[in-house]
Amino acid sequence: MQSLGIDVLFKGKNFIRLMGGLWVAVRISLISVVISIVLGLLIGMLMTSGNKILKAVFRIYLEIVRIMPQMVLLFLVYFGTTRVFGWDLEAETSAIFVFSFWGTAEMADLVRGALISIPSIQYESARALGMKESQVFLLVILPQAVRRLIPLSINLITRMIKTTSLVMMIGIVEVLKVAQQIIEANRKASPNAAFGLFGTVFLLYFIICWPVSRLAAYLEKRWA
């Protein structure tokens, strides 16, 4: 059997470099996910308030985000704005901006969907118990909406984490890029390194996303 190319992983500082790359990917997704959740909750709640103009603007925003490939958005923000607006955005800032722009739209739509899925008579039964509107929302509606929201938003979060592998296209050295660099550097000595390195990257993504989706499954079961 041929070498699996795992040895390269432990040569020199390769493993630490790889972990550093992973941290870059995780950092970008973590910050973007937090921003998306906070803004998504706010915008999703606003969407249920019934303002027609707000709704129209949001629909356009959501359509743009869904139609545009994330890569095009990344290029547009990172390369495009530098020339046209003279902004010199750092690659990582651009990435976080694009991921948050995407995540916020999707998250807000999930929040909106979860909120309107709660039947209006639940509001009424809470009001009939003498609750103020804020109590109706915080004690009765929101907790139910969040329970419906969690499986769907975890799905979005894992998609966001996976998609961070695109950021190497704007020059960010994240885990996949580091793997490529290591493979390049060892092309002569270990021609099989591609398998070991990409396999490791695969595992790393798995290790990050798997607990997240297990958590979703657990919560879904508990709150069913």
Add this chain to the structure above:
Amino acid sequence: MNQELLEIRHLHKSYGEHTIIKDLNLTVHKGEVIVVIGPSGCGKSTLLRCINALEPIQDGQICIGGESIHKDDKNISEKRQKIGMVFQSYELFPHKTILDNITLAPVKVQKRKRAEAEKEAIELLGKVGLSGRKDDYPRQLSGGQKQRVAIVRALCMHPEILLLDEITAALDPEMVREVLEVVLDLAKNGSTMIIVTHEMAFAKAIADRVIFLDQGEIVEESTNPKRFFENPETDRAKKFLDNFQYEKN
């Protein structure tokens, strides 16, 4: 029995062009049990929802304990505490246990001590035969059990009047009785209630006064339920009861 608790004067309720309740007058005294019957769509639910100010009204006035109540009142949530409501579809909170469903409003709205509210909740649950279910979630209960919990949840707020909107209509026949018995017990103990129901035998047994509503108007009103059900005065009530008998058989 002559203290006025609820007074409805010239109530007018419409949705857009569509008038649902026209010029309705009704006075309910403390301890009185009013049964409202009438064909589907005649405005029974709407009437209860107006009383609880879940709906805005277009004209007239509703007073509870001498105080006018309207959906846009600033302290509407305080006024609503005097009125308990039970819905056909129970409307328990699915994310809370039975005990938390019952104590949520007493603790958060009335700011009562949790221990005290729980003690009362458990006592009331015992009275409706559900003391063993306090830690369950609503989805683990049958319809009849959920409805008994919904009644307890309303009672735990110590309302002055209870509004029951077809609370057995969604139940399997064998569960109707266990719920109606709870209501009969409440009546015996002097609770003031407005009950919308299609259970005529129950209506006859529990009502101090029967109100027959048709197309948003009180067509017939009787303080002698036995006579009303056997021999209504108006043709419309007679027709309704005859049809009803026919459908049942």
